[in-house]
Amino acid sequence: MKDAVTYVRVSSKEQFEQGFSPEAQRVLLYQFARTNDFTVVKEFEDVESAKAQGRKSFLAMIEYVKANDIKYILVEKTDRLHRNFQDYVLIEELTEQHNVTLFLVKENTSIGKESKSSEKLMYGMRTLLAKNFIDNLREESQKGVKMKLQHGEYAGRAPLGYINSKDPYNPKHNIITVDPLNKDLIVKMYEYYATGNYSIKTLIAKLAEDGLTQNIPTRSGKLHVSTVAKYLSNVFYIGQFVWDGVLHTNASHEAIVSIELWQQVQQILAQRNNHKVKKHNTKAFSYKHIFTCDVCAHTVTAEKKKNQYNYYHCSQYKKCGQPWVNENDLDKATHPLLNILKLGDTGMQYVTAALKSSLDEKREWSDKKFEALIKEQTTLKERMDKMYEDRLDGKINDNFYDNKFAQYTQRLQEIEQQVSKHNKADISYYEFGVKIIELAENAIKLAEMATPEEKNELLHYLLSNSTLKDKQPIFELTLPYKEIAKRAPAGTRSGWQGMQESNPP
Ligand SMILES: [Zn+2]
Structure with missing residues (x-):
């Protein structure tokens, strides 16, 4: 028997949806442990509440695994595991330096030092696909919301x-x-x-x-x-x-x-x-929910013909007259798009530099804010001292003092919170950016070796609002891939007809 720990995560949103209980995850992990000769020596569970990201147990698990020389971690799937880049780095340290193997039970793979590079790539992709990573990127543009x-x-x-x-x-x-x-x-x-x-x-x-x-x-x-x-x-x-x-x-x-x-x-x-048994992989279509009909805006649905070939068509094709298109033809149109994301060395340097400078700007801004906070903190403390003396001298009454004191204390607490946040804010946006580029670099490779579900995931990540017209896809890339495509070497761009330059730089 091999000693292992399990990690389970559930969010408050999921507790209101069906089939997502922590029990369901736990049962799955125990079944896996039993059939593969693992002894579960400790369980870790995080619940994401409305207030907190819920990674306390995650961090406790990392510590426990290191301290007790545990070599196996069992998790349901990648997006259960980490919520941000720092967490990803912690897991990578375990696998690379402590010889820990991570079992992603539902995804049927394991990640360890000896894993094939293709498996590591897939894992990297899933990490990027985890909702939280994308949310973090979007956060800035969502202030109105x-x-x-x-x-x-x-x-x-x-x-x-x-x-x-x-x-x-x-x-x-x-x-x-x-x-x-x-x-x-x-x-x-x-x-x-x-x-x-x-x-x-x-x-x-x-x-x-x-x-x-x-x-x-x-x-x-x-x-x-x-x-x-x-x-x-x-x-x-x-x-x-x-x-x-x-x-x-x-x-x-x-x-x-x-x-x-x-x-x-x-x-x-x-x-x-x-009472229902969960169905797995009933129908797997790579381009499911990727396109809408360019003519009538209805969804493009997938269908298997003669039990063998995947076809896609507008759900209202009888009305709009749009032809059906088979999956091979869609691949032929899509793969050049994925190829274009390959930047080559010069393109890569360019994007990396751009990322770095935007990060520096961010840092500079937050440093300025930090200075201002420290200054305010000092002023407040001085004022409080002065106020205390004034009260002793009878210049102000107790009531006034108490009110002001409470007010200043509250503001001081706010400042302290923000200051400590600033100290923790050293999230590796830069490294995260590099991961995004890595995914772009490998998109074509991933698409070719992925299962239909995985390819569908990848396409959802890379594309949004894409449409289909006369068997030809009209692609719209998501940020940041739109930006990356703009930097693609000219040679590959001209060979590719699909994308419309809707937003000139
Ligand atoms: Zn249509």
């Missing part, structure tokens, strides 16, 4: 039962209000389902029978099983919402379902779910 969130306002499209509308007191301000046409539909949906007498299918039939489904604002005007399942577990209806994995309980919109009713429904959903 943050403001809304602080006020408990959901910044997205209102779910069924609500509408996005203008604030009557301030037309520039968007708010979410209850949709009088569909409120009853949602309320009855919960009430009926809570009785336990309905499956989602019969529930839909019952709602239609009651005449409640006439005002559904979707194209088809119908309810579907998968969407109803989502409505039934959406915390939005109890006056909360989840944004970027964080649960906001202070939502400003009105609740239309009581918490008791909502919880009853969750219990029934959970019972029903236990």
Whole structure:
């Protein structure tokens, strides 16, 4: 038997979704341990709350593994493991310097010093694909959203039962209000389902029978099983919402379902779910959900023909007349795009230098802010000393002193927090940037060796809002890959017709 530790992570968002409990992860890891002769000597678990990233146990695990010379870590999959680049570096240190092997059970791979380079590449890719990495990048551009969130306002499209509308007191301000046409539909949906007498299918039939489904604002005007399942577990209806994995309980919109009713429904959903066996890899299509139809904007769906060839077509192709295209042809159009991300040495140097200078700017800015904080801290402390003397001299009264004292103390605490944050802020953005470039460099290689699911993941990471017209993809790259593509050597660019230069530099 070999000694191993397990690591489990669950976020508050997932606790409200189905099939994501820490138990589910634990069961999987124990099964794996049993069949592979591991003894689990210690378990580590992090829960991400609305306030904290939840990496306390992660750090404890790192320490434990080092101190006890443990050689194996079992985790469900990559995005469970680390939440930022620092964590990634800590794991890398374990695998490279302490000969630890990391088992990513669901992904069917292990990472250790002796791993094949292709496996390490895949792992690197998954790390970059982990949602948090991308979120960190986006963070800067989301200040407007943050403001809304602080006020408990959901910044997205209102779910069924609500509408996005203008604030009557301030037309520039968007708010979410209850949709009088569909409120009853949602309320009855919960009430009926809570009785336990309905499956989602019969529930839909019952709602239609009651005449409640006439005002559904979707194209088809119908309810579907998968969407109803989502409505039934959406915390939005109890006056909360989840944004970027964080649960906001202070939502400003009105609740239309009581918490008791909502919880009853969750219990029934959970019972029903236990009876279902999870399907794995039923249909794997590399280009699933990558394109929309350029002509009519409907989704492009995938289909297997003659049980062998993957085809893609607009879901409304009968109306818009767009031809079907097979996967090989899509590969032929896409692989040159992935090739273009290969920068070559000069391009690489250019981007690395650009990254470095942007990092330096950031640092300079934060250094200035740091200085200002320290200065304010000193001033406040001096003022407090002076105030104390004034009180002793009877120049100010106790009441005034107490008020001011509380005020200054609070500000001092704020400053201290910010100062300590600054000290920790030495996140290796630069190294992270290098990882992004590495992924670009290897995109074509990854695409060629990946499974359809992995390729689909990769394409989702690299592309957004891409469309398909007359069998030809019109690609739109995500940041930062848009920037990287711009620096591609001219020779490779001209050979590639697909991308439209929508934003000239
Ligand atoms: Zn179409």
